[in-house]
Amino acid sequence: MIKIIVDCFGGDHSPEANVDGAIASLGKFEDLHLILSGDEAIIRRCLEGKQWDASRVEILHAPQVIGCDEKPTDVIRLKRDSSMIKAIRLLRDDDSVAAMVSTGSTGALVAGALTRIGRLQGVIRPAFCPILPAMNGGIVGICDSGANVEVTPDHLRQFAIMASLYMENVYGVSRPRVALLNVGKEAEKGDELRQTAYKLLQETSEINFVGNMESRDLLSGSYDVVVCDGFSGNVLIKSTEGAALELLKKLKKDIYSRFIYKVGAALMSRMFKEEKEFMNYQNYGGSVLLGTSKVVVKGHGSSKAVAVEKCIEQAYRMQVSALSAKIEEVICKYEHYEQ
Amino acid sequence: MIKIIVDCFGGDHSPEANVDGAIASLGKFEDLHLILSGDEAIIRRCLEGKQWDASRVEILHAPQVIGCDEKPTDVIRLKRDSSMIKAIRLLRDDDSVAAMVSTGSTGALVAGALTRIGRLQGVIRPAFCPILPAMNGGIVGICDSGANVEVTPDHLRQFAIMASLYMENVYGVSRPRVALLNVGKEAEKGDELRQTAYKLLQETSEINFVGNMESRDLLSGSYDVVVCDGFSGNVLIKSTEGAALELLKKLKKDIYSRFIYKVGAALMSRMFKEEKEFMNYQNYGGSVLLGTSKVVVKGHGSSKAVAVEKCIEQAYRMQVSALSAKIEEVICKYEHYEQ
Numbered sequence: 001m002i003k004i005i006v007d008c009f010g011g012d013h014s015p016e017a018n019v020d021g022a023i024a025s026l027g028k029f030e031d032l033h034l035i036l037s038g039d040e041a042i043i044r045r046c047l048e049g050k051q052w053d054a055s056r057v058e059i060l061h062a063p064q065v066i067g068c069d070e071k072p073t074d075v076i077r078l079k080r081d082s083s084m085i086k087a088i089r090l091l092r093d094d095d096s097v098a099a100m101v102s103t104g105s106t107g108a109l110v111a112g113a114l115t116r117i118g119r120l121q122g123v124i125r126p127a128f129c130p131i132l133p134a135m136n137g138g139i140v141g142i143c144d145s146g147a148n149v150e151v152t153p154d155h156l157r158q159f160a161i162m163a164s165l166y167m168e169n170v171y172g173v174s175r176p177r178v179a180l181l182n183v184g185k186e187a188e189k190g191d192e193l194r195q196t197a198y199k200l201l202q203e204t205s206e207i208n209f210v211g212n213m214e215s216r217d218l219l220s221g222s223y224d225v226v227v228c229d230g231f232s233g234n235v236l237i238k239s240t241e242g243a244a245l246e247l248l249k250k251l252k253k254d255i256y257s258r259f260i261y262k263v264g265a266a267l268m269s270r271m272f273k274e275e276k277e278f279m280n281y282q283n284y285g286g287s288v289l290l291g292t293s294k295v296v297v298k299g300h301g302s303s304k305a306v307a308v309e310k311c312i313e314q315a316y317r318m319q320v321s322a323l324s325a326k327i328e329e330v331i332c333k334y335e336h337y338e339q
Numbered sequence: 340m341i342k343i344i345v346d347c348f349g350g351d352h353s354p355e356a357n358v359d360g361a362i363a364s365l366g367k368f369e370d371l372h373l374i375l376s377g378d379e380a381i382i383r384r385c386l387e388g389k390q391w392d393a394s395r396v397e398i399l400h401a402p403q404v405i406g407c408d409e410k411p412t413d414v415i416r417l418k419r420d421s422s423m424i425k426a427i428r429l430l431r432d433d434d435s436v437a438a439m440v441s442t443g444s445t446g447a448l449v450a451g452a453l454t455r456i457g458r459l460q461g462v463i464r465p466a467f468c469p470i471l472p473a474m475n476g477g478i479v480g481i482c483d484s485g486a487n488v489e490v491t492p493d494h495l496r497q498f499a500i501m502a503s504l505y506m507e508n509v510y511g512v513s514r515p516r517v518a519l520l521n522v523g524k525e526a527e528k529g530d531e532l533r534q535t536a537y538k539l540l541q542e543t544s545e546i547n548f549v550g551n552m553e554s555r556d557l558l559s560g561s562y563d564v565v566v567c568d569g570f571s572g573n574v575l576i577k578s579t580e581g582a583a584l585e586l587l588k589k590l591k592k593d594i595y596s597r598f599i600y601k602v603g604a605a606l607m608s609r610m611f612k613e614e615k616e617f618m619n620y621q622n623y624g625g626s627v628l629l630g631t632s633k634v635v636v637k638g639h640g641s642s643k644a645v646a647v648e649k650c651i652e653q654a655y656r657m658q659v660s661a662l663s664a665k666i667e668e669v670i671c672k673y674e675h676y677e678q
Contacts, residue, residue, distance in 0.1 A: 135585045146522055149530040183485055183573040191488040191570065215574045216581030231530065234522040235554040235571045236578050242555030243582035246474045251614065260606050267603030271593055279586075 001031050003097045004315050005090060008038035008046075009083040010066060010104020012302045015039075018103060019046040021308025026053055028309075029316055035090070035097065038083035039063045062086040072107035076115065088112040091294050099295035099315035101286070103303045109296065110147050110289070118293045120324055122331040125151070126291035127159045127230070128298065129166055130237060131284045136221030141167050141176075143225065145233040145287060153196040156180070156227050157204055161330050162290040163225040164207045169321035170314065176224035179213035181232055186212070193229070201227070206330045215240075244279050285310030288318065291327065295319055340370050342436045343654050344429060347377035347385075348422040349405060349443025351641045354378075357442060358385040360647025365392055367648075368655055374429070374436065377422035378402045401425040411446035415454065427451040430633050438634035438654035440625070442642045448635065449486050449628070457632045459663055461670040464490070465630035466498045466569070467637065468505055469576060470623045475560030480506050480515075482564065484572040484626060492535040493673075495519070495566050496543055500669050501629040502564045503546045508660035509627075509653065515563035518552035520571055525551070532568070540566070545669045554579075583618050624649030627657065630666065634658055 006022045008015040015038055022034050033056045036043050040061040064081035079085050084104045091100045102109050110126075119126055127144035134140050143163035148155060160178050167176040180198055182190045187198055189212055201209040213223055215236050228236065251272075255265040265272065277283065285307065286299035295318045299311040318324075345361045347354040354377055361373050372395045375382050379400040403420035418424050423443045430439045441448050449465075458465055466483035473479050482502035487494060499517050506515040519537055521529045526537055528551055540548040552562055554575050567575065590611075594604040604611065616622065624646065625638035634657045638650040657663075 135589045149522065181574065183488065183570060214581075215578035216584075218578055218581060219585040220581075231522060232571045232574045235520065235574050239554035239557055239575050239578045240582040242553075242557060242559075243579040244586050245555075246558040247583050247586055247614075247618075250474045250617075254610055254614070255607075258610070261610050264603040264606030264610075267606070268594070268600050271597070271600050271603075275586075275590065275593070278589075 001033055002029070002099075002316055002319050003033045003035065004312055004319075005035040005037055005060065005087045005097060005100040006308070006312065007083045007087045007100060007102035007104055008036050008043055010102060010301075011299065013304050014103060015042055015046050017303060017305045018308050019043060020305035021303075022057075022312065023047075023050060023052045024305060024309045025312040025316075026056055028313060032056065032312075032316060034058070034312075035060050035087075037062050037087040037090075060086055060090060066105060066108065070105070070108070072105065072111040075105065075108040076112050084108060085112060088116045092116050097294075098319040099297065101297045101299060101308065101311040101315050103299040103301060103308065106146070106298055109298055113289060113292050113296045117296065120291055120293050120331070121328045123162070123291035123327070124158060125155050126289050127155075127162065128287045129163045129290050130287035132219065132237065132240060132281075133278055133284060134221040135219045138221050138224070139171065139284065140218060140223055141225050142233050142237050143227055143290065144230040145237050146230045147289065148230040151193070151229040153193060153200050156193075156197040156229070157200045157334060158291070158331055160201055160207050160209070160225065160227045161204065161334075162327050163227065165323060165326050165330065166288065166290055166318070167224050169323045169326065170317045173224050175208045177210045177222070178207045178225040178227060179210055179223045181215060181226050181228035181236060182212035183214070184212065185214060197227075204334065206333075241279075241281065248276060248279065282307040283310065285314045288314055293324070295324070340372055341368070341655055341658050342372045342374065343651055344374040344376055344399065344426045344436060344439040345647070345651065346422045346426045346439060346441035346443055347375050347382055349441060349640075350638065352643050353442055354381055354385050356642060356644045357647050358382060359644035360642075361396075361651065362386075362389060362391045363644060363648045364651040364655075365395055367652065371395065371651075371655060373397070373651075374399050374426075376401050376426040376429075399425055399429060405444060405447065409444070409447070411444065411450040414444065414447040415451050423447060424451060427455045430635075431455050436633075437658040438636065440636045440638060440647065440650040440654055442638040442640060442647065445485070445637055448637055452628055452631050452635045456635070459630055459632050459670070460667045462501070462630035462666070463497060464494050465628050466494075466501065467626045468502045468629050469626035471558065471576065471579060471620075472617055472623060473560040474558045477560050477563070478510065478623065479557060479562055480564050481572050481576050482566055482629065483569040484576050485569045486628065487569040490532070490568040492532060492539050495532075495536040495568070496539045496673060497630070497670055499540055499543065499546050499548070499564065499566045500673075501666050502566065504662060504665050504669065505627065505629055505657070506563050508662045508665065509656045512563050514547045516549045516561070517546045517564040517566060518549055518562045520554060520565050520567035520575060521551035522553070523551065524553060536566075543673065545672075580618075580620065587615060587618065621646040622649065624653045627653055632663070634663070
């Protein structure tokens with residue numbers, strides 16, 4: 001039995017999307033049990049009229065609501081009865097619970113996970129690893145994408161190890177090609193951080209380090225994992241998504257500028273729909289937090305049911321693949337975390 | 340008379356594209372004089388059979404060739420007779436020469452410009468400011484995009500001042516909206532560097548600071564200048580270009596997957612051509628180096644004649660608008676460079 005808590009509040013489409021996604025995921029895995037966290041009466045209303053296996057769903061009543069502008073530290077301190085903080089506490093305290101999924105405040109989730117749940121043995125800094133679709137049909141993981149704005153070469157090596165094991169164990173990518181995000185391909189490019197990290201990554205025999213990557217090649221399909229500090233990782237992923245979406249938006253607008261284009265576009269409507277689906281991050285799940293002692297998956301704030309379902313699937317696969325133990329095994333060869 | 344040196348070697352399409360672009364630019368500005376730097380015999384061959392005003396063109400014979408993998412410091416020291424280094428020396432020594440344009444090695448150009456040409460009064464670090472098209476038809480300047488991998492809040496303020504004056508004086512953007520690249524919009528987002536820079540930018544009355552920008556909004560048309568360290572600026576610009584180009588490539592490939600798409604695409608061919616032109620950086624000139632005591636414009640290594648022509652136009656407009664004096668005037672209010 002794999003038990004996962006779903007924080008049902010905090011996203012743009014919560015609680016309906018979160019509850020719907022949760023129910024859908026039950027159909028995928030027979031041994032999956034869910035704990036839905038949030039205001040019980042509201043969650044029960046969302047469940048009304050739906051088919052679901054009551055023996056595999058519990059509700060964790062958490063009536064408090066987190067406001068949009070609340071500081072992460074205030075949330076942890078003052079919102080102990082909110083759906084997110086109660087979920088984090090249960091995840092920490094109950095050995096039978098494996099993971100949690102949330103679409104709420106990223107800052108509060110990271111702060112709560114780090115202070116309440118803690119890290120795997122040897123891990124210095126947990127890091128986010130979202131997934132983007134590569135243009136050749138594959139996927140690429142970006143680690144870190146925002147949990148750590150400032151990092152050291154040692155952190156970058158750990159991100160590489162964790163993300164490589166994640167892609168291998170959860171997505172079945174064999175010997176993931178790991179690249180370091182840099183301003184040029186040559187080994188001596190970038191600042192001291194990148195130059196030292198390059199050497200450390202080269203020395204790490206457990207990963208398949210293929211050198212520096214320039215950001216223009218992110219979607220090329222030549223890389224499975226990109227390692228970076230959280231600031232530039234955040235820039236990388238948001239500008240890639242932003243450019244693709246802005247371009248699709250412009251195409252759509254331009255199509256309406258001439259009748260003949262509208263005719264052409266009508267013939268291609270299925271293709272455009274497929275492109276939009278292909279770029280839709282809802283289909284690629286959430287951003288997993290690698291390196292915490294229990295599995296935490298952060299769904300996008302705008303997650304719909306399908307995205308929540310994907311997040312639960314990610315959490316499930318991380319747990320059944322025993323990813324955490326594998327991470328500890330490799331990390332401990334290189335860094336012994338000093339308590 | 341505005342005299343500009345064009346380094347005719349070092350780009351993928353040099354010397355032909357550089358010579359052709361140079362000749363084309365002569366037709367645009369009557370008072371433009373050019374010095375073509377490079378192997379004289381080869382340049383003369385490129386000029387053969389073309390129409391050009393000989394009274395406005397000189398050749399600076401520079402026979403030495405710079406290899407692809409040469410270190411910038413070696414180039415400066417050992418390739419004194421190369422087209423780039425001779426151009427830099429002439430720019431430094433001849434008061435009548437206003438600017439230079441090069442499509443050669445970025446590292447060598449930056450190193451040469453900094454050590455040989457020097458900075459404007461008060462400028463701590465010159466920075467690159469390339470231009471991208473915004474999806475609303477406007478443009479956006481990104482400063483720095485790679486000259487300074489590590490920066491301080493003071494540097495970021497200077498980048499903001501220089502880029503804002505550049506957009507105003509060279510592109511006629513009135514009160515350019517200046518944003519700080521960050522991981523979120525709120526003032527307290529990011530590391531100490533970003534938080535301090537935010538405050539400095541707010542205090543700087545000569546610029547129209549509009550707050551933090553997330554990278555996904557780069558092309559939205561809501562910003563005229565984006566200020567960032569050279570590392571994340573490089574990531575920003577290359578991932579934006581990369582995503583747009585990869586997506587267009589994927590569309591093209593998918594079009595060929597079904598007959599009906601091919602018919603649709605045929606009806607839309609003019610539109611697709613326009614989109615491609617719109618995204619083609621060749622049309623937006625080069626990356627100007629702001630803050631050097633004479634104007635330096637770096638064209639993309641893959642510049643064709645039209646891009647070289649644009650670079651020369653940028654250099655010309657920087658010179659006639661007296662941008663350097665305006666930068667010094669504002670910069671000196673905030674920072675006095677210590678010799």
